[in-house]
Amino acid sequence: MIIQPKVRGFICTTAHPTGCAQYVQEQIDYVRNQPALVHGPKKVLIIGASTGYGLSSRIVAAFGSKAATLGVFFERPADGKRTATAGWYNSVAVQKAAQQAGLYAKSINGDAFTDEIKNEVVELIKKDLGQIDLLIYSLAAPRRVHPRTGEVSKSTLKPIGSRYTNKSIDFDKDEVTEVTLEPASPEEVEQTVAVMGGEDWEMWIDALDRAGLLASGFLTVAYSYIGPEVTTVVYRNGTIGKAKDHLEATAKKLDARLKTKKGQALISINKALVTQSSSAIPFIPLYFILLNKVMDKMGINEDCVEQIYRLFSSRLYNGKAIPFDNEGRVRIDDFELREDVQRQVQELWQKVNTGNVSEISDIKGYKRDFLKLFGFGLDHVDYSADVNPEVDLP
DSSP states (O other), rough: OOOOOOOOTTTSSSOHHHHHHHHHHHHHHHHHHHHOOTTTSSSSEEESOHHHHHHHHHHHHHHOOOOOOOOOOOOOOOOSSSSOHHHHHHHHHHHHHHHHHHOOOEEEEOOOSSSHHHHHHHHHHHHTOEEEEEEEEEOOOOOEEEETTTEEEEOOOOOSSOEEEEEEEEEEEEEEEEEEEEOOEEEEEEEHHHSSHHHHHHHHHHHHHHHOOOEEEEEEEEOOOOOOOGEEEEEEEETHHHHHHHHHHHHHHHHHHHHGGGGGEEEEOOOOOTTTTTTGGGHHHHHHHHHHHHHHHTTTTOOHHHHHHHIIIIIISSOOOOOOOSSSSSETTTTTTOOHHHHHHHHHHHHHHHTTTHHHOOHHHHHHHHHHTTSSTTTTTOOOSOHHHHOOOO
């Protein structure tokens, strides 16, 4: 099969196995060229390990710290008519590379919200690893079936209290538009918290703790985002923000509990990046292409693996006490929220329109990075070659 990108809105419906393998290899090469994480983790469970920050966390742990990694994700293999999802190909590539390097790497594909997958992970850790010293929680999902009640919840991207209108971008036409979002109902807020809040994270800790699988000094980290003023209404003060508030409250609850094991639970506030999930949030992509233009010009931009390597090396595993902000969170969004960066982004936001968006933003870079998520547009990949889309996990 000759595989080409097919983009619909904020999703690409095809993925390229060779391209995804190259995308993973570039991240591995970056980590290998950095100083080793001398104080890094050794047995790591990543929930949401197939794309974005979760994938990069697995790569940094494995190739920066020589850690054994167990990845959990919910991806679709190829079925004869369709390619696999990019996350499937990413996971195949990282698992093969880790095993070739002599590192333990296994994966479980299934719905992380279910008790069945939690039990499967527990049994595999008992059998292969004994205990874990790090759990990364990086799950992004549109819906959740509650494992106890069977209730189905769906997440929404809406403001709270009143409708909100602001600039956005239509990447199909490269047009700056205005988008209006209606306010969320109380039920939509509640369902978004159920999907994206901290309940499932706590259930994972419960299951692992009951089985005695948390090592002394165990650390668990969930990823979150705050962002600038321009995205506050729809993000931090919107439905997603309520879910993030719940996630952060869960971190404090878990942290108090884990102190008895000399452990910690914390939130890492990360930078805005091109990911499959962030592309779906109104206003965020326009902010991102302006932000990228500014940060690239200043020489302080970071991609996903650069961000996570800096998180591990300078925050979590630097051999010193972990630095926190006033709310007890780890901040790795410090470059993004620098005053000089945000001032310039705000100036560009005020003036950006369809006529100048290609000139004053990094729209080409966004499209390039977006396609890379699905294995397209990478160097040293022959996209005219016939490839087999059916690739199995080792």
